[in-house]
Amino acid sequence: xxxxxxxxxxxxxxxxxxxxxxxxxxxxxQELLKQGNVIxxxxxxxxxxxxxxxxxPNECIAKFQNGVKYFTKGACGCKYPYSGIVRxxxxxxxxxxxxxxxxxxxxxxxxxxxxxxxxxxxxxEFDYMERTDLASICMAGKIVDxxxxxxxxxxxxxxxxxxxxxxxxxxxxxxxxxxxxxQDCLYINFSYSGGCAEHDVRLVKxxxxxxxxxxxxxxxxxxxEAHGDACQAYITKTKSFDLTGLQEYGTHSVEFFLTNSQAxxxxxxxxxxxxxxx
Numbered sequence: 135x136x137x138x139x140x141x142x143x144x145x146x147x148x149x150x151x152x153x154x155x156x157x158x159x160x161x162x163x164q165e166l167l168k169q170g171n172v173i174x175x176x177x178x179x180x181x182x183x184x185x186x187x188x189x190x191p192n193e194c195i196a197k198f199q200n201g202v203k204y205f206t207k208g209a210c211g212c213k214y215p216y217s218g219i220v221r222x223x224x225x226x227x228x229x230x231x232x233x234x235x236x237x238x239x240x241x242x243x244x245x246x247x248x249x250x251x252x253x254x255x256x257x258x259e260f261d262y263m264e265r266t267d268l269a270s271i272c273m274a275g276k277i278v279d280x281x282x283x284x285x286x287x288x289x290x291x292x293x294x295x296x297x298x299x300x301x302x303x304x305x306x307x308x309x310x311x312x313x314x315x316x317q318d319c320l321y322i323n324f325s326y327s328g329g330c331a332e333h334d335v336r337l338v339k340x341x342x343x344x345x346x347x348x349x350x351x352x353x354x355x356x357x358x359e360a361h362g363d364a365c366q367a368y369i370t371k372t373k374s375f376d377l378t379g380l381q382e383y384g385t386h387s388v389e390f391f392l393t394n395s396q397a398x399x400x401x402x403x404x405x406x407x408x409x410x411x412x
Contacts, residue, residue, distance in 0.1 A: 161185040162201040170198035177268070179245040181281060183210035189281040191245055191263065199267065209247075212282035214259035222254040224369060225330050228271025231371075233258060233280075240275030244268055250283055251321075251372040257286040289319035289374035292354065296341045303395070304334065308358035310399040311370070313392055317408050319374040320392070326358055329367030334359040337375045351389040351402070352380055358395060377405050 161184070175194035182196050183189055185204040189212070190196035196205050217236055223229035231252045233241040243252065244265050260283035268277045295303075311323045326333065338355050354375075380388050387406040393399055 161203060163203045164201060166197050167201040173198045175199060177245050179248060179279065181209040182207055191279040209282055212261055214284065215261055217259050220252045220254050220256040220258065222332065223272065223274060226272060229274055232274055242270050242272055242275055242277045243280055244277050245279045247280065247283060253373050259284050259286060289376040292375050292379055293336055293338045294341055295338050304357035304359040305395045306358045306360040307396055308335065308356055308394050310356060310394050313401065315403060315405055318376060318378050320377050321372060321374045322356060323370065323372045324356060325368060325370040327366050328360055328363040328369050330365035331361050331363035333361065333363065335373060351391055353391045353393065356394045380405060381407055
């Protein structure tokens with residue numbers, strides 16, 4: 135059987151086209167979009183990668199809100215096209231933590247990738263998908279699902295207070311709900327009363343009178359300054375702190391105690407260094 139050169143070129147072209155990402159209408163099914171008019175999708179984040187190369191929060195949103203016929207489990211590769219800073223708008227009616235883009239506009243976050251939490255002051259790189267099917271009391275900006283995200287400054291420094299240090303102690307009530315160590319960061323989930331003013335939350339290491347070894351485990355105190363906020367909303371947040379300053383040369387790990395300013399929480403932790411010192 136003989137195949138002419140033009141026929142061979144057509145066969146090769148078809149083969150190459152099948153290897154490319156499907157950007158044609160064959161990826162989008164208009165019938166699925168019509169069904170989406172009567173199907174309500176949840177905000178559950180279980181990402182899928184559509185045949186159009188976009189990440190969708192879940193299978194339902196991909197199919198019935200965007201008409202995507204084919205997809206695979208998991209997010210598509212992320213290029214982190216957007217940058218922003220997490221801002222606390224708790225004082226505004228119906229608002230909480232939002233992401234402020236570089237142009238000054240805000241994004242209200244409906245969902246995040248599993249395991250990621252927003253922290254006031256974080257610098258983020260991320261991608262998102264707008265949720266036009268949701269409404270918000272806050273009305274600060276677009277409501278979005280964050281499809282992929284990474285923090286540039288993942289954890290903030292721990293402050294130090296010496297025995298003779300004049301640094302004021304913040305003693306407004308704060309409650310530690312949970313704490314965990316991830317790599318070099320201590321993640322603390324905490325709650326306090328407020329909602330009408332900016333609050334300062336910091337982690338302070340109290341230095342001993344004497345610096346002669348062996349030293350007792352460090353004590354880290356979570357302190358809270360409410361700045362006279364008289365509101366009584368129950369605010370819960372997560373903040374991360376950099377533990378690398380606790381590392382001692384020649385060791386693989388270090389122990390420390392975590393407490394709050396009113397001493398209602400007191401737990402011992404072991405920080406195993408992710409990168410062991412030589």
